[in-house]
Amino acid sequence: MRDVIVVGAGGGGAVIAKELAAQGLDVLLLEAGPRFADPEREWNHSDSDANNPYLGYFRFGPADRAKPQWVRDISQNALFIQLSGVGGTTNHYQANSPRAMPGAFADYAGADKDAYDRDHLFPFAYRELVPYYEWVEHTLPVQTAPMGTKEEVFFRGAKLLGLPLQTTKDITGAAFRPQENAILQPQGTAGKTSDASKLRFPEAQGCTFCGHCTQGCYAPVGAPINLKAKRSTSVSYIPMALTCDLWSSRGKPITLVADAFATKINTDESSVARSVTWRTGASGEQVAEEAKVIVLACGTVENPRLWLNSGLPNPNGWIGQGLTDHYVEVITGVMPFDTGSTRGPGSNGRIDFPGYGMLEIVGESPGLRAGLCAFSDAGVAGFYDNGLPGGGYGADTVGRLIGKDLKAAMANADRILHVDIFTDDDVEAQNRVTLSPNLPPDEHGPVPRIEIHQRSRSARTVRNREFLAQQAVKMLRALGAKTIHRINKPPFVIHSHNTMRMGQSADDSVLDESAETRWVKRLFVADNSALANGLGGLNPTLTTQALATRSAEKIFQRYFGGDPWVRTESPVSSIDDSVTRAVIQRGL
């Protein structure tokens, strides 16, 4: 019997596995997708080879790319962007790692407290989470982002809006700031040349500004796995977890099994979690193993699916309910000057509007951006609006860009400035994950159905997105944009949360404040689905990782008689020399 089985090796599962293994527990970490052990060999800079959700190496599907992706029932105009594999969605994320809005927590008493989703707050105080933020920020590590051209332009725009600079990690008011990113700052030749022969480690260290975050980061070429620039868990927490015995005095390395799709959580007659059954993709073999504690970290879609397919209780109906996705929107400006939109990290600048959400400057290669410009819920720009409310606020077009409008907008990929909007959206039961009544089961059982009711979001959610859209248009106009396009997107789910939410009330939550499920003991959740709300519209990964660290302590205390460590010990950074020596010694 294992001490702990963690199901899912993404942004949260890898963290809780490493933390518990560092305390000496015997941890088995299961991952449904590929291992991704050698990014330099398995990934490249191709936006088509990486990001095609059906054919690419970053898709939600099996390791064998000759097999089709795993099916979800999304019978609406929407895209749900997740990927399987060790590292999960952190492999293609942009590594933006802000702390949550304090207003999303139970203790918040600021003058603007009523601006937040007061019915769905975190069941503990913001200050309670800060030591765990600090622990994760040191471990990854999280650092203040440098600027490229697009950030210089963006910060100029933020000043034109009259906004101050946020100088602290904690958000204290409406302000702009360089991102706090889980990307190593550039050193040596990194960021100073495009000559590949000068960009090998150790001559180059940290971010090389290649502009390919979404294709997976393996820069600098030649660096040990734990010194890659972007701190996906596949290069930070996973290498640490696999070498715990070498850098921690009491650590025990985890067992990592990829290509293992969990299909059932088995409980005893007292509703206590006892074992996990999974299917090995290559052979189709069913395997089961027992553990003292089981942690779900399969993501916001697969956690509720696994729960429901396991026949576990759902007395209040909140398994899978309350999905928030930040009601994403995109405003694109065509500028009369170079913006460097395709160069540098995905996003190194942001503006936070507490109570509303945030704006991010975002850049990437032209394929992804053109696709996003043509993805709308508001009809074809200039022809019809699909009856969708939402003002242009001075934008030249609203809706899907196609034809000559798309070509004009994309005529120079480095003269466009894309502002992505992430809304502080309400937890609403109507937005949810269930089992599909439409599609047949696959080899893992009934498939999940995702529903997001885009046209009937709460008044506060709609108001927030409109406010942010207005601010983005105003900023682009002030910067001198030649044309501005509001896309008015359908659900474009790159942040998803809350489908197994923790909460203050047992009536509308699945988890208690320790992230243990209310109805099955010894079963915890440690990914974005555990979050109580959408964090005020902020990138979720850091908070999920801090919460997973806190949950690791709860598990260790409650079921293994151990003591907490975050407030009494110092974290080891994943780029520490001891970890580098360990990964080299172990041949990772």
Add this chain to the structure above:
Amino acid sequence: MGDESQNVSILRDTLNGLLAFIVPGPDAYSVAQGVCDAEPGGVDANIMEVLIKTLDLSAPFLPHFSNVVAGILNDLAQKVNPAAAGALLSPFARLSFSEKVAVWQIMDSTESLKSLAGVLPAFVAYLSYSDAGVFDATTGSLTGKAMGWAISNYSGSADGRDEFRGYFEGRQSREKAGA
């Protein structure tokens, strides 16, 4: 055999009409719709095969989904303008640009077609402006300059860029505590 080959031709004809609709160029399909452009467009991006494969794999429970998509576009095209004439095989490809927009408006307002109406233009635009047309999966390298990269003046992929502009106000770290 004759029917199969005609199906293949209609499929490709329809998808070329779609590529021209989303990213027009100087090709015959763009000319036929009355909206064309001197610079190359989707038809010239060499992405037909990957588009068909992407469509087919987007709904693995429906065999040959690309044919289903082409059928939907052609059925709606005949409703929008049954008299559309021309040398092209596909009724959708024979439509004018504004008639194609009318097809999309029907899809956008038909519950069962809303998903397709939303994601199809996104995928066509994504593939047109990506390196899909020149990516060699066997070597993992590019065989030439992608059309979409050329028309967007993209410098192409690289291991790094000369783009580091320092730190805002020289601040290389942030204070831990808030107010």
